[in-house]
Amino acid sequence: MAGGVGSRFWPVSTTDFPKQFHDMLGTGDTLIQKTFTRLSQIIPKENILILTNEVYNDIVLKQLPMVKQEQIILEPAMRNTAPCILYASLKIKKQNPDAVMVVAPSDHWIEDEVQFCANLQHAFDFCEREDNLMTLGILPTFPNTGYGYIEFDKLDSRPVKKVKQFREKPDYATARKFIQSRNFLWNAGIFVWSVKSVLNAFQEFQPVMFDHFMKGYDDYNTSKESDFIKENYPLAENISVDYAILEKAQNVFVLPATFDWNDLGTWGSLHEKLDKDENNNAVVNARVLLENASNNIIRAEGKKLVVIDGLDDYIIVDKDDTLLIYPKSKEQEIKTIVSKLK
Incomplete structure (x- = not known):
């Protein structure tokens, strides 16, 4: 399916x-x-x-x-x-x-x-x-x-x-x-x-x-x-x-x-399966400089440089003309956000 x-x-x-x-x-x-x-x-x-x-x-x-x-x-x-x-x-x-x-x-x-x-x-x-x-x-x-x-x-x-x-x-x-x-x-x-x-x-x-x-x-x-x-x-x-x-x-x-x-249903479930640094940050397709940052998932396009200070338990995704910065604790609500944007 x-x-x-x-x-x-x-x-x-x-x-x-x-x-x-x-x-x-x-x-x-x-x-x-x-x-x-x-x-x-x-x-x-x-x-x-x-x-x-x-x-x-x-x-x-x-x-x-x-x-x-x-x-x-x-x-x-x-x-x-x-x-x-x-x-x-x-x-x-x-x-x-x-x-x-x-x-x-x-x-x-x-x-x-x-x-x-x-x-x-x-x-x-x-x-x-x-x-x-x-x-x-x-x-x-x-x-x-x-x-x-x-x-x-x-x-x-x-x-x-x-x-x-x-x-x-x-x-x-x-x-x-x-x-x-x-x-x-x-x-x-x-x-x-x-x-x-x-x-x-x-x-x-x-x-x-x-x-x-x-x-x-x-x-x-x-x-x-x-x-x-x-x-x-x-x-x-x-x-x-x-x-x-x-x-x-x-x-x-x-x-x-x-x-x-x-089931890879959410960004949080993906975070569980990716390799993580000593502060539990998972990074996909990005170069990062992280300060006081933990438990985040960071994904970008084309190895973009991403600098973060002071974020814990967030989803940070850069894709084309969209940037998402969203608490992982509210990830189920992303579906609602998409509906509102439509």
Whole structure:
């Protein structure tokens, strides 16, 4: 899934060029390139589909030159994750009704790729045998209020746990209780299931959406598909796959992941993963002179010289004709700032 805008990473991430197409970590690869490389360790490259907005088609082809046009599933409108997953699942069913699939965001940071592949194979094996829906959960390291949580059955001693319920982003006190109870995981938004299982779930819990996309089933993977999707995709309900099916289904399981993970959703989460100086400042593409400065993330273009005195816990980003100087404690509000600027 590579269709999001990533507005909390403004001004680097913009509607024209979202964060998944940027080298956010300064590694030499963009986030979508790293995701494709990671998945291709366990999935044939020709079996990887990229779901993105139609305006990003050329960017995807440029950054992933090994991908064919038919592997890029273009959305003519932003309708959250449920419609794009249903659409892709129906296309896959026409190719292989026995397929098992993973749904992965294109903008996550995963360090231990060997463990990631091992977890993914475990999930594939489980979903090949059972009519179940699976998600990968991340063991919480602190009471994060920016993630959703997955509650699993405490008494379940199996490696794969039965999900009791999904919980929305909590306040700090609730997040602390989740951590202390030891049967909550962060919801990473990485899903594994057979095509048959996920389509059965959509048919049961989202019959209107299912019927809507089934109208074009004969056209999928043909020259007629584009016209059907352009006309009908924008009419689909704007809803996440969590709300649409996962919170309703009774056959949902979670595998506690054994790899390090970060959703890279905010400047603060990026700060966690970058190298830092002795005062916990992280610097990307800039030359700096820092006095009485700590816990900041500083990003500039073209190795610009940045001089800072007396700032603690700030986001400082210089991009084209925009300069952002913003408290990290208020980073969730950057999305609102972007809306006001529009």
